[in-house]
Amino acid sequence: MLKKLSNIGDSSIVCDFGEEVNQSINSEVIKLFYFIKEQSSLKKIEGIINCTPSYNKLIISFDLKKTNSKTICDFIKSSKIKNLKNLKDKKEWIIPICYDFEIDLTNMSKELKLNKEEIIGIHSKSIYFIYMIGFVPGHPFMGDLDSRLFLNRLKTPRIKVPAGSVGIVEKFCNIYPFESPGGWNIIGRTPRKIFNPKDNLKPCLFSPGDTIKFKPISKMEFNNLINE
């Protein structure tokens, strides 16, 4: 439930849903996100330039030439946001993953006291919910991991993690959209391109609130898919 509205600087506000992180609170955040986007495209509210959902907060940024914090906060207070509709465009993705491209399975196996096959089995069975996308373009923060796989970040982050790498940390799972530095435990790699800067309509495969299930594939299938 929305607990607090306050300004962040002079051209954003934050809708705070409390300290807890779980899928039901995050779903409320995402519902409000879609509601504001819709109201903004219907011109019911002017000047919104970005809405950024995270685990338990929605930040709404606006053009201070067209509106201000009070107008946006008043709009939200006067909307019946307790009765927002459920997400209708929520997608369920099946994403191929090749576990042969793991980097950290040996260490993970030692730390978790599970063998590699057990780790892969547990990871590929869960359905992951996309809490939010960001930090870099297209990067999904997903959860919740089975508690048998909870691990900390690497002590020293890697300078380069290959694009498509799938990592885990604490109860979360991610996919690196580009080759980039990173400190997550790498368990495999997907051949699917999850962010395409050339796609002018839908550059990002996922949206916040979608779910993902991983489908294990062989190295050969990986190579066929990546060349497609």
Next chain:
Amino acid sequence: MSNIFFKVLRAGINTTYQDEGRFGLQHLGLPPGGCMDHKSFLIANALVNNKKNYGVIEFAYQGPMLKLVKGKTSIAITGDVYFKIISNNEVTDGECNRSYNLKEGDIIDVLATKNSVYGYLSVNGGFKIESFFNSVSTLVKAKIGPNNGSKIKIDDKIIINKATSNKINLKTIISLETINTIRVLKGPQYDYFSEKSKKIFFSQKYNITNLTDRMGMRLNGEALKNINNTNIRSEGITKGAIQIPADGQPIALLTDHPTIGGYPKIANIISADYDLLVQKIPGTSITFKCIDLKEAEQLYSNRYNNISKIIKGIKEII
């Protein structure tokens, strides 16, 4: 298709196409981006009779050297920039905040920004560049925008749309802004810091370090003490937020900021002072002053009235 074009003889540092930014994609990980100094951007377009959101070339410290290989055009440079125009082997010192007509073979050599970071080069009719999601801003780290999302390189061909306006040059006068006090609002995690640290934040001089680019500006001063938690649950980031990681040294998050982050934010730079801050070169000492929301909104409105006045005051050069 237009066949008016420049050839890049020298690219300069961080030379990219920018407009007002790309909005509505932060939930997918894309910050708005766009020009760093909005005031100089708006004036650059106005001086060549463009609509306000045409893409321009932004450069930092050293600008490009461009040769107009084919056609005629009119250009303007804004900011505080030292540049030369070479025409028929004759070299003229360029003046900022006015337009120049260029003819085939002319060279424009943007040597350096003076005591500032960013400068802007606009052309009448705009550049012929591809937009992505309604914007021609370049986000280099994600390879998004015109020129395959890259900086402008030596030997690139820069195509210009056909000129739309008359040949009379325009100019305006802008006084330089030299104040080193940046006004801020308290940030969402202001109370994570000790009373002593809050006092230090608003009284000490911060040094702008070399670790400064379009994404962020790292500052150096007496370290601040976090009495709550040096990490927070990751949340959306807004332009101008000042975060304090565990080492106690502030990072101001600028135009190409990450979209989500997990460090506490002590303050937010007011929108009216943003352009002023990003133009400060490394080595400059700045201080922060706390004001309230009402005042910040009023200052922003004053600032845009002032920019409108400057644009209305553009006159023909007789």
